[in-house]
Amino acid sequence: MTETLIAHPGARLPEPGPLPNRLQLTDDGQLRHMLTIEGLNRELLTEILDTAESFANMNEKAVKKVPLLRGKTIVNLFFEASTRTRTTFELAAKRLSADVLNVNINTSSAVKGESLLDTLRNIEAMNVDMFVVRHEESGTAHFIARHVAPGISVLNAGDGRHAHPTQALLDMFTIRRHKGDFTKLKVAIVGDILHSRVARSQIHALNILQTGEVRVVAPCSLLPANVDQLGVHVYNDLDAGLKDVDVIIMLRLQRERMEHAHLPSEHEYYQLFGLTSRRLQLAHPTCLVMHPGPANRGVEIESAVADGPHSVILEQVTYGISVRMAVMSMVMGAHQA
Amino acid sequence: MSVLIENARILDPVDGYDTIGSLCVQGSEILARGQAPDGFEPRRRIDASGLWLIPGLIDLAARLREPGQEHKATVASETLAAASGGITSLVVPPDTEPPIDSPAEVELINRRARQACGVRVYVLGALTHQLEGQQLAEMAALMNAGARGVSNANKPLASLLVLRRALEYATTFGLTIVLSAQDPALTGSGCMHEGAVSTRLGLAGIPEAAETAALGAILALVEQTGARVHVARLSTRRGAEMIAKARAEGLPVSADVAAHQLFLTEVDVAEYDPNCHVIPPLRVQRDRDGLRAAVARGEISAICSDHQPHEPDSKLGPFAGTEPGISALETLLPLTLRLVEDGLLSLHDALARVTTGPAEILGFAQGRLTPGARADFVLWDPATMQEVHREDWLSAGHNTPFFNWTFSGQVRETWVAGRPVWTRPSEDTA
Incomplete structure (x- = not known):
């Protein structure tokens, strides 16, 4: 199938190649955009994690700044509320010496007037170098990457239910720091898989890194169709799903899941799928507990677990900066190469 | 001459x-x-x-966008496109703006068609007032103005009771009722087939049951009322099987399929290609093959274009927010003949699906070359x-x-x- 979208004048056309990488990789396999984890290879993921490692060491020092992106302008284009992701992207950009512009757009008002493409064109006209985009509709980062002027990179900071690649990368970074080799690990992702872009990106990343076993644990009403085809073992029982796992990733449960009849109540969900101290004992004794945040205490996770010795939830936030610095510096490098 | x-x-x-x-x-x-x-x-x-x-082709579903959406297309532009694609008669669903729910809209479209290149344009009248699904439209007046049947296009009906009454009332005048089998609640905000690809792309899916559940209800009411119903735009193998069974049992039902459903699947959505955003959605190969087999056997007796022209802006955005539909008049005949090349059916059978088949469904005299x-x-x-x-x-x-x-x-x-x-x-x- 050929590209039939009306391209930006002078915009590069995606090269033929395996989906979905003809957009996000250059001819020689470097990152041009970061849209999705899907389809990246193990070498590239490892390179990102290694680069993040060097930034992590720097981030622990007194002077936390390098001039890698000096003179570059990075725009945080957020159509959906976010605190953690936006601020860590902002800090990452600043530690790379880039100028940062935060644009928060309330989608309801954006829908009425300006189209997404108009917004993009206007900001593009200010000679920016990178867009960090979050949007409630799946595929938005792909759409923007197709239409930006050559030389501008697009980083996906979350699109609908589709992908949140830097979140998955920081999760992999956290796991690698604690566990090293992925091939012997059992990882369980628990909760609302159906609506989760985080889970989709994590599943791709874990599989690319050849994780021993990737499990998803959820009631059938929160599992997407054919989820097994993503390369996971499906569990509907939390106790069974946690048995001997090395990493537990809990997902946030949105309140509206009750309104749309996915679940009867938070109470019953917590009874069946909440991570409690008792259940944690079913996992491997050195198990990590992770959560992309913000956590609903008493809905998907017990406070004692979220704050307990197994929890690396705050480390995830810290590493998010290093990982985003790595991705930003790599995509800019690909453009300059 | x-x-x-x-x-x-x-x-x-x-x-x-x-x-x-x-x-x-x-x-x-x-x-x-x-x-x-x-x-x-x-x-x-x-x-x-x-x-x-x-014989010139008869297309059972072509949006010409007039009245109301002339920024997308006009009767003049689309009838010429139809002619270039070998279509000589086409049927306009009632979801224009305003909908075709009174003789005035029928007459307007007829007048525009007379000023255009000469392709025959027919309309389906609205089944319910303003296609709102609540109150019946004035079907007799629509019929007398020239409507060839009645339909609610892709718009939902308030309840099965409204559908039952609408079928009964239309049957009074021997009108054919054209229905799309899409349960509105199961369709929800879905924008593609619910399956492996929607899961991968994170798009809200439309399950197969959105079609089969609605079709089951329609067939039950056909049996109840004896109404003559044509089911428009099947998308699933299971739906085609249900139609075949109903026809074998003697129910007065027929069905069509959009040509693109016989060639594309969910996989063609690839990386959010908005040109593959259609409702009902492209499904899986099993469905495509099942629909093809039903076309070959004549259980689906018509292939239509389901033509829905859009201006570029409608397709310029993230996938779910783009408008569904394919501009398809010019590919109906080539795609239909491709089925013959693919060895699916004989040349005559393929031609029948775009001529005598649709003619029979809405009672047209054309679609043949006999003296x-x-x-x-x-x-x-x-x-x-x-x-x-x-x-x-x-x-x-x-x-x-x-x-x-x-x-x-x-x-x-x-x-x-x-x-x-x-x-x-x-x-x-x-």
Whole structure:
């Protein structure tokens, strides 16, 4: 199938190649955009994690700044509320010496007037170098990457239910720091898989890194169709799903899941799928507990677990900066190469 | 005027006719098929050596966007596109703006059609007032104004009770009711087939049951009321099987499928290609093959374009927010004939699905080449390869996933009522 979208004048056309990488990789396999984890290879993921490692060491020092992106302008284009992701992207950009512009757009008002493409064109006209985009509709980062002027990179900071690649990368970074080799690990992702872009990106990343076993644990009403085809073992029982796992990733449960009849109540969900101290004992004794945040205490996770010795939830936030610095510096490098 | 078209391979699906010979046209009708009667003195002779002469196509679903959405397309632009694609009769669903729910809209569209290139334009009247699904539309008035049937297009009905009453009322006048089988709640905000690809892309899916559950309800009410129902745009193998079973049991139901459903699947959505955003959605290969088999067996007796032209902005955005639909008039005949190349069905059966099949569903006299029939026909050049290009495209809507597809053969001329309404520019045929 050929590209039939009306391209930006002078915009590069995606090269033929395996989906979905003809957009996000250059001819020689470097990152041009970061849209999705899907389809990246193990070498590239490892390179990102290694680069993040060097930034992590720097981030622990007194002077936390390098001039890698000096003179570059990075725009945080957020159509959906976010605190953690936006601020860590902002800090990452600043530690790379880039100028940062935060644009928060309330989608309801954006829908009425300006189209997404108009917004993009206007900001593009200010000679920016990178867009960090979050949007409630799946595929938005792909759409923007197709239409930006050559030389501008697009980083996906979350699109609908589709992908949140830097979140998955920081999760992999956290796991690698604690566990090293992925091939012997059992990882369980628990909760609302159906609506989760985080889970989709994590599943791709874990599989690319050849994780021993990737499990998803959820009631059938929160599992997407054919989820097994993503390369996971499906569990509907939390106790069974946690048995001997090395990493537990809990997902946030949105309140509206009750309104749309996915679940009867938070109470019953917590009874069946909440991570409690008792259940944690079913996992491997050195198990990590992770959560992309913000956590609903008493809905998907017990406070004692979220704050307990197994929890690396705050480390995830810290590493998010290093990982985003790595991705930003790599995509800019690909453009300059 | 009398015309003699000579040396054409005349293909008439109505009786399996396949002979190289002449077609005699007298005025707006066909006088003779095969050989000219003694004493026939044509004013004009056309040598159609090497060409096929087939009945003009009847398309059961084509949005012309008039009235109300002239920024997308017009009756004039789309009827010309239809003619270039070999379509000589087309049926407009009632979801214009405003909807076709009174004689005024029927008359407006008829007037626009008379000012256009000559392709026959028919309308379906609204089943409910403003297509709102609550109160019945004035079906008798619509019928008297020329509506060929009634439909609620893709708009939902408030309840099965409204559907039951609508079927009963339409049956009073012998009207055919055209229904799409889509349960609105199960469809929800879905924008593609619910399956592996929607899961991968994170798009809200439309499950197979959105079609089969709605179809089950429709068939139950057909059995209850005896109404004559045509189910529009099947998308699932299971749905096709349900129709086949109902027909075998003698229920007065028929069904059609959009041509793109016979060639594309969810996989073609690839990386959010908005040109593959259609409702009902592209499904899986199993469904595509099941629909093809049902077409081959005649259980699905019509293939339509489900033409929905859009202006570029409608398709410019993240996938779910783009408007669904394909601009499809110009690919209906090439895709239908591709089924013959694929070995799915005979040439006559393929032609029947776009001529006699749809004619039977809505009671049209055309769609055949027998003496006395309307002189609506197409001269098809089977020897010239045709690559579909934006530059040659006549529809105002450029939203098609079929650009750059190559087809064997192309339309040379299209005639309606004994006169040519479209002729391929000569530089193309050189």
